[in-house]
Amino acid sequence: MNNALPFEDLEAGRARVAVSFGGQDLHLPEGANLAAALLGAGITTFRHTPASGAPRGPFCMMGACFDCLVEVDGVTRQACMMEVSDGLVLDMPQAGER
Amino acid sequence: MARVDLAIIGAGPAGMAAAQLAAGKGLSVCILDEQPRAGGQIYRDVDRVAPLRGDLLGKEYIEGRALTAGLGAPGITHLAGAVVWAIEEGPRLAYTQDGKGALIDARHVLLATGALERPMPLPGWTLPGVMTAGAGQILLKQSGVMARRAVLVGSGPLLYLIAAQMVRAGTPPLAMVETQTRGDFTGALRHIGGALRGWRYLLKGLGLLNEIRRAGVVRHTGAHGIAITGEGRAEAVEFTAFGRAHRIACDTVFLHHGVVPNTQAARSVGVAHCWNTQQRCFVPELDGWGATSVGCLHIAGDGAGIGGAKVAALAGRLAALDIAARLEAIDATARDTEGASLRRAMLSELAARPFLDAAYPPLPEALAPADKTIICRCEEVTAGDIRGYARLGCIGPNQTKAFGRAGMGPCQGRYCGLSVTQILAKENSQSHDATGYYRIRPPLKPVTLGELAAMDDAPEAAE
Numbered sequence: 001m002n003n004a005l006p007f008e009d010l011e012a013g014r015a016r017v018a019v020s021f022g023g024q025d026l027h028l029p030e031g032a033n034l035a036a037a038l039l040g041a042g043i044t045t046f047r048h049t050p051a052s053g054a055p056r057g058p059f060c061m062m063g064a065c066f067d068c069l070v071e072v073d074g075v076t077r078q079a080c081m082m083e084v085s086d087g088l089v090l091d092m093p094q095a096g097e098r
Numbered sequence: 099m100a101r102v103d104l105a106i107i108g109a110g111p112a113g114m115a116a117a118q119l120a121a122g123k124g125l126s127v128c129i130l131d132e133q134p135r136a137g138g139q140i141y142r143d144v145d146r147v148a149p150l151r152g153d154l155l156g157k158e159y160i161e162g163r164a165l166t167a168g169l170g171a172p173g174i175t176h177l178a179g180a181v182v183w184a185i186e187e188g189p190r191l192a193y194t195q196d197g198k199g200a201l202i203d204a205r206h207v208l209l210a211t212g213a214l215e216r217p218m219p220l221p222g223w224t225l226p227g228v229m230t231a232g233a234g235q236i237l238l239k240q241s242g243v244m245a246r247r248a249v250l251v252g253s254g255p256l257l258y259l260i261a262a263q264m265v266r267a268g269t270p271p272l273a274m275v276e277t278q279t280r281g282d283f284t285g286a287l288r289h290i291g292g293a294l295r296g297w298r299y300l301l302k303g304l305g306l307l308n309e310i311r312r313a314g315v316v317r318h319t320g321a322h323g324i325a326i327t328g329e330g331r332a333e334a335v336e337f338t339a340f341g342r343a344h345r346i347a348c349d350t351v352f353l354h355h356g357v358v359p360n361t362q363a364a365r366s367v368g369v370a371h372c373w374n375t376q377q378r379c380f381v382p383e384l385d386g387w388g389a390t391s392v393g394c395l396h397i398a399g400d401g402a403g404i405g406g407a408k409v410a411a412l413a414g415r416l417a418a419l420d421i422a423a424r425l426e427a428i429d430a431t432a433r434d435t436e437g438a439s440l441r442r443a444m445l446s447e448l449a450a451r452p453f454l455d456a457a458y459p460p461l462p463e464a465l466a467p468a469d470k471t472i473i474c475r476c477e478e479v480t481a482g483d484i485r486g487y488a489r490l491g492c493i494g495p496n497q498t499k500a501f502g503r504a505g506m507g508p509c510q511g512r513y514c515g516l517s518v519t520q521i522l523a524k525e526n527s528q529s530h531d532a533t534g535y536y537r538i539r540p541p542l543k544p545v546t547l548g549e550l551a552a553m554d555d556a557p558e559a560a561e
Binding site: 005 | 132134139150151181214224225226227228229230232233236237240241242243244245246267269330331349350360403417463476477478507508509512513529543546548
C-alpha cells in the first residue's frame with residue numbers, strides 16, 4: 001500500500017485486471033467504478049479542457065458534471081459511469097477536441 | 099417496443115417507493131436508472147455494500163435495503179444502466195442501455211431524478227482533487243475509496259455525515275472549513291419549534307458532531323475568502339475565519355453548501371418552475387400529489403424540492419397513488435384515504451427543514467463569486483464574463499450561451515445554471531423568476547450515432 005497516494009482503497013483485496021491509461025499500465029479492481037479505481041491508482045488528472053487546456057479530474061461522481069471524461073476506443077465517455085473490465089485501453093480525450 | 103402503465107426515471111428512494119406501491123395496485127411498472135444497481139445516490143450500491151461496510155456508513159444507509167428489496171415485486175421491471183436521453187409525446191422515453199438505443203411507451207411517467215450539489219464556484223474549484231462532498235460519499239459507499247488528506251469546505255448536515263463516516267473509516271478529514279456563522283444560527287432560532295418537532299434530525303446531527311469532536315477534527319466556522327490553490331491539482335485550502343488567515347495543505351477538497359433539485363428532465367418537457375426563496379433554487383410547480391403542468395407526468399423526491407430520503411419515499415408513494423387513481427387502478431376515495439397518512443408522515447419529516455435551511459445557508463461568496471472565478475466549468479466562463487454580458491444587455495441565461503457559450507458544454511448547465519441565474523438577476527436588478535433558467539433540450543445525456551443505429555425498435559417500425 002502506498003500511503004503517499006491521495007486515496008486509500010478499502011477493498012484492496014479485490015481481484016484485479018490489466019487496464020492502460022494514456023500508455024500507463026494499471027491493475028484495477030475488476031467491476032469497480034472506473035473513475036474511483038483510477039483515483040485509487042493515483043491518477044488525478046483525467047483530461048485537459050478544450051477551452052484552456054486546464055487539467056480536470058472527477059468532480060461529481062454521479063454522471064452530471066462530465067469532468068471525468070476519458071477516451072475509450074475513440075469514444076469520449078464518463079469514467080464515473082463505467083466499470084473496470086479486463087484489457088480496457090483508455091486515453092485522455094484529445095486536448096482541443098470538442 | 100415495450101409498453102407499460104408507469105415508467106419511472108430514477109431508482110432512488112422516491113422512484114423505488116413509487117414502483118412498489120404502483121405495482122401493488124396492479125400497474126405494470128418499468129423503472130429506469132443510470133447506475134448498475136438500484137439505490138440512487140443516497141443508497142448507492144446498498145445491496146452490495148451494506149454487508150461490507152454498513153457499520154461505517156450508518157443505520158440510515160442500510161435501511162435503503164428495504165426499498166431495493168421492494169423492486170423484486172411482481173409487475174416491476176428494473177432497467178439498470180439505462181440512460182434516458184429524451185422524453186417525448188405519448189409519453190415515450192428514449193434511452194440507451196448496453197450501448198443500444200431503445201424506446202419505451204408508458205401511460206404515465208414519474209420523474210424521480212433527485213438532487214445535484216448546489217454549484218459552489220470558488221477560486222480553484224475546477225482543480226483536480228476538488229470534488230463535491232456527494233462525490234466523496236459516493237466514492238466511499240460504492241467503491242470503498244477514501245481520501246487520505248481531505249479538507250471539507252462549506253456547510254450543512256451532509257458535511258457532518260461524511261466527516262463522521264471518514265472518522266469511522268480511520269481516515270478523518272484534516273479539517274472542516276465551515277461557512278455558517280453565529281448569526282445564521284441565531285436567525286435560525288425562529289424556526290426552533292419545527293426543529294424540535296423534527297428532533298430526530300437534530301439528535302442525529304448532534305451525534306455526528308460528537309463523533310467528529312471526539313476524533314479531534316479541527317472545525318473552523320464562519321470561514322470566508324475561501325480559495326483552493328495548487329499547481330495542476332488541489333494542494334491547499336486558504337480562507338479567513340474570525341479575522342485570521344489560514345492555509346491548510348491537503349490533496350482533496352470536498353465542497354458542499356446544500357443540494358438542489360435536478361430539474362433537467364422536467365425542464366426538457368416544459369414543466370413550469372418557480373424560485374423557492376427558502377431553498378434558494380428553482381423547484382417545479384406541482385400539486386399536492388406531484389402532478390406537473392404537463393399531462394401524464396408527475397415528479398417526486400428531491401427533484402421536486404429538497405426534503406431528504408424519507409420525504410422522497412413518502413412523496414413517491416403519494417405520486418404513485420395519484421397515478422394509480424388516474425389510470426383507474428384505484429378510486430379517488432382509496433387514494434385520499436391512503437394518501438392522508440403518507441401526507442402526515444411527510445409533514446413531520448419536513449418539520450426540521452426550515453431550521454436547517456436557515457442555520458446552514460449557502461455561502462454568500464459562492465452565490466455572488468469574484469469576477470475571476472469560473473462559473474461554467476465546461477466552457478470556462480467566469481463570473482466577470484457573465485457580468486460583462488449583463489452590461490451589454492444580456493437579461494437571461496439563454497442569452498449567455500450566445501454571448502460566450504456558458505451552459506453549452508457537455509454538462510448542459512447542471513453545474514452553472516443556478517449561478518448564472520443569480521448573477522444575472524443581481525446585475526440586472528431582476529427577480530430570479532423573471533431572469534429564468536437555461537432552456538433544456540434533448541438529448542439530456544449524450545447519445546452516439548452507434549447507439550442510435552443499434553436501436554432495433556425505431557419509431558416508424560413500431561407504428
